[in-house]
Amino acid sequence: MIEIGFQRPKYLECNYETLTEKYGYFSAQPFERGYGITVGNALRRILLSSVTGAAITAVRIQGVLHEFSSIPGVVEDVTDVILNLKSIPLKFEGDEPIIMTLKKKGPTEAKASDIVHDPDIEILDKDIHIASLDKDGKLDVEMIVKNNRGYIPADQNFDGDLSVDYIPLDSSxxxxxxxxYRVEAARVGKRIDYEKLSLEIWTSGSVSPQEALA
Structure with missing residues (x-):
């Protein structure tokens, strides 16, 4: 009887027909039995926790000292404005913090496209709604953007060098x-007890699925 040596994938296949800037489908085979789920689970954990990305870590809103308040002439309260700001996907590869600003007077709608930023920052969705201002409304916001990994709670984003009117935020x-990921049966020669690992990745667009997996 001929014994087949330890099997491992030689390369990773990508489905280019479905590949976009935000979605990718990949597969690899063959894995020895039990290795597919081990590798799949490890890749999932690493991808979700260890890929670097940019986020707003602190904001300063003129006339506001804490997030549980309101802004005269602005429909949304401060909490909602901050949530909308945090939802903006950003691409930034710098090592040092950088500032973005937003200044609007009503009556108008403030959107992500109204944010003034350094050329090093890219706003990936400029249509995101930030706030609605009536005729007396005024919104003056300064935002700190940093690169990091994973989830950072607000207390860790506190920076004593910033003025007291900055509000530290939790940042993802x-x-x-x-x-x-999915594990299926795979064949090598006459043996059918190997495994195929399929992996689907969705991103914000600041990195492609291929870059994330590289």
Whole structure:
């Protein structure tokens, strides 16, 4: 009887027909039995926790000292404005913090496209709604953007060098939005007890699925 040596994938296949800037489907085979789920689970954990991304870590809103307040002439309260700001996907590869600003007077709608930023920052979705201002409304916001990994609570984003009117935020830096994996049976020669690992990756667009997996 001929024994087949330890099997491992030689390369990773990508489905280019479905590949986009935000979605990728990949597969690899053959894995020895039990290795597919081990590798799949490890890749999922690493992708969700260890890929660097940019996020807003602190904001200063003129006339506001804490997030549980309101802004005269602005429909949304401060909490909602901050949530909308945090939802803006950013691409930034710098090592040092950088500042973005937003200044609007009503009556108008403030959107991500109204944010003034350094050329090193890219706003990936400029249509995101930030706030609605009536005729007396005024919104003056300064935002600190940093690169990091994973989830950072607000207390860790506190910076004593900033003025007291800055509000530190909890920030989610991972550009990986979702990862799914599936393990199926695979054949090598006459043996059918090997495994195929399929991996789906969704990103914010700041990194491509291929870059995330590289």
């Amino acid at each position: 830096h991972s550009p990986i939005k979702k990862v799914n």
